[in-house]
Amino acid sequence: MNEPTTALGLEGGAVDEFRKRLAKLDAMREAGVEPYPVRFDRTATAGELHERFDALEPGSETDEVVRVAGRMLLRRDQGKLVFATLRDGGDSIQLFVSRSVVGDALFEAFGELDLGDWIGVEGTVMTTRKGELSVRVSSFQLLSKALRPMPDKWHGLTDVDVRYRQRYVDLIANDDARRVFTVRFDAISALRECLLAKGFVEVETPVLHAVAGGATAKPFVTYHHALDTDLFLRVAPELYLKRLIVGGFDKVFEIARVFRNEGLSTRHNPEFTMLELYAALVDYNDIARLTEEMIADAAQRSIGTTRVEWDGHDIDLTPPFRRATMIDLIREHAHVEMHPSMPVADARAICDSFGVPWQADWGSGKLMLEVYEKTTEHALVAPTFVMDYPREVSPLARVHRDDPMLTERFELIVAGRELANAFSELNDPVDQRRRFEAQARLKALGDDEAQGVDDDYLRALEFGMPPCGGLGIGIDRLVMLLAGVTSIREVILFPHLRPEVQ
RNA sequence: GCGCCUCUAGCUCAACUGGUUAGAGCAACGGACUCUUAAUCCGUUGGUUCCGGGUUCGAGUCCCGGGGGGCGUACCA
Structure with missing residues (x-):
């Protein structure tokens, strides 16, 4: 034998x-x-x-x-x-x-x-x-x-370790595992088809980056032998996609696997999927309308409804979603008045009153964001576009047309969690260079999540990028919402685990 | 990273305050059955109790160290 x-x-x-x-x-x-x-x-x-x-x-x-x-x-x-x-x-x-x-x-x-x-x-x-x-x-x-x-024909397989490591067995034994991934695949197809129908083209941009940019995040480092150089796994496809807008593709998107070298949790996997899109000639208001349409469409086509129950909340994804500025929302939830132009001492005092720790080099814009995150974000259960982020925390967004301290940026919050991030893109190469240099100074001071200066991206902008709106959607979190699960590992086929020991 | 919890047969779970030879259902194996639905019935096999130390007359159970996983928390999307 x-x-x-x-x-x-x-x-x-x-x-x-x-x-x-x-x-x-x-x-x-x-x-x-x-x-x-x-x-x-x-x-x-x-x-x-x-x-x-x-x-x-x-x-x-x-x-x-x-x-x-x-x-x-x-x-x-x-x-x-x-x-x-x-x-x-x-x-x-x-x-x-x-x-x-x-x-x-x-x-x-x-x-x-x-x-x-x-x-x-x-x-x-x-x-x-x-x-x-x-x-x-x-x-x-x-x-x-x-x-x-x-596995047991009645009880199936419940050991989550085995379910994740041997997903093939999970899929055989547990109908719900198959259901969750079917929701995922259907939602992604719906998003893709929705964009293609609107004239977007799906593109592929590099995963290996010489400069990790497009998001404030700690990258994975790898090494190219023949070139004898370090490379970074991308933390966002953003800067490459905008190069394509410069090149004359008016509407592009990528369903991009990105990698961030940060902690693991029920909300974070080291590699995850983002949908990013960019469209010439539109602003963040247009992008907000597109976002709610896409999400409602994905819900309808993956679970047959735009009403979901998630983690004890009833959530209605039927457009239009509420739109409110960060400043108004802070007033509404924290009952304080904040603005990035306020004296830093006043902003720090507000932080102190809410027990929000702050650092000496933060300006009022960053302090305002911290107060928002502590007091307001978690309370936004119904889909809400949080509009107009401080310029200080938005290095790639265009300055607000009505307020030089703010940017034309929104995040979509559902059930207290960020689902999407978008802005009227910054296309002024001189301004962009200044903001990169500010980031580079942070990096030099030891902030390993700050972005470096991407000279080639600046060169692209110097050729002229048209007015442009951009959007990033966290696909894994969207699928969690639609499938009604609270762990990101349930929506990733093979989530990252420590190597199996024998 | 840190804190709490958890790990027993292939799977799902038992085992009072430490006390005979660690049990049950499913699966497997042998047998009965031509309309079942997790089929049923009779019988049998199957164990490094995550790993390594320690305490004890005696450890699945208590202690120490290590490993895997979960949840919370921090960073973050």
């Missing part, structure tokens, strides 16, 4: 089970049957059969010959009759296997199958006396042998 060569993580009884199943493989091959055949002609999926035949009366027989394939997850043995549940995609179909129909040899072979095996069957469509749609099997073949036992 072959020894298991890949018995990773198997112990005790599981090794015996593994060996038993390997022995079945050997026996099949000796009998001239290939346990991993190369293909199977399927004529129907379980879902299609339900669509076509769910109206059949109990006890019906048809002449409809079908070939279905899937993973056998349950078996109910009645002696000379066996019922089995075949799982195919997200659907199931029952198999009706009668000794008198398939003959003794095939019937015995069916008994040799293990739960978890992939099989292909041919048979006719029928319903049982109790009305369960089934395939009356006339023949079957093994399509792939499962060497490892499936």
